[in-house]
Amino acid sequence: MNVVIVDDDLEFAKLIEKDVSQFFSRLYDFVSIDIINDDFKRIEDYSSIDLVFLDIDLKKEYNGINIGQFIQDYFPKAIIVFVSIHEELVFSALSIRFFQFIRKAQYQTDIVKVLKQVKKYMDENIKRILIKVDGRTHVIKFSKIIYLMVIGHDLIIKTIDNELTIHSSLMKFMNQVDYKELVQIERNLVINLNYAKEVMRIKVVMYDDVEHNVGRKYQSQLIEQYEEFLLK
Structure with a gap:
């Protein structure tokens, strides 16, 4: 299972990494988790992405919507979970076929629900x-x-x-x-x-x-x- 976390807040990205690793490592034999913290063009180097946590409001020329569109085009089966401190940005994300939205202000509540939803979806759809x-x-x-x-x-x-x-x-x-x-x-x-x-x-x-x-x-x-x- 290949997971990518795209967030310019490294501390928050590592928090997601820890929670994702703890949740999926007991379920799958192989879980690879990468963090992209600054050079967001690196997303183009991947050959396989199963799950991505993507901050919408990146402080670079690449924003989350652009990266989400790229992922949707080149990895059509990837599960996209948008993350943001600005809850209103969920409306901007509607142009992308995303799976869920995590509110940074409600992270501890949202991450538990989202990880369970991702597992259920993968069990049912990834054959x-x-x-x-x-x-x-x-x-x-x-x-x-x-x-x-x-x-x-x-x-x-x-x-x-x-x-x-x-x-x-x-x-x-x-x-x-x-x-x-x-x-x-x-x-x-x-x-x-x-x-x-x-x-x-x-x-x-x-x-x-x-x-x-x-x-x-x-x-x-x-x-x-x-x-x-x-x-x-």
Whole structure:
């Protein structure tokens, strides 16, 4: 689990770090917590973010809304928790799809509730699958899969972290998956709608501007699933 705390108040950021560590370390085998206290452009260096605590009112050229927009664009499944001493700024944050808002003045009350809500959400929504490659077991979050592609008898699983190849058919793999954002658009290709920048009936443009054509038999289903995805 990768957690990032973005706050120019280092003392407060360390308080969040302590509480998050105590709460999640007993629940997950791996919890990484980073604090970004001044060089906020560092947020662009991360390859994976699961949970971010983000101060809206940063005293730099990067404000919390800008950073939140970046996270939403590049880490669409990241859980964003805004933090601020100014409660009225919650209205400014409404342009971002955020999970919760912590009031610094009510921190001790809010953090307990929010951490429990985050755990409940992750238990219900962050689904995983075990993959064995060359004798090693890998845990893959469905939300991190960018696409699945079959070449010959091999299935390539491309995630935001790496690329794995297993001996499997696309149908066999998809039968194990209960994740509606993974949508088949060609006989040998499934894409994750979270990483699609533009979806049209005959073409999908991914976040990295790679374009994929949509097979005729998959077009209606793609549009239907994409409309459901947008309504979430």
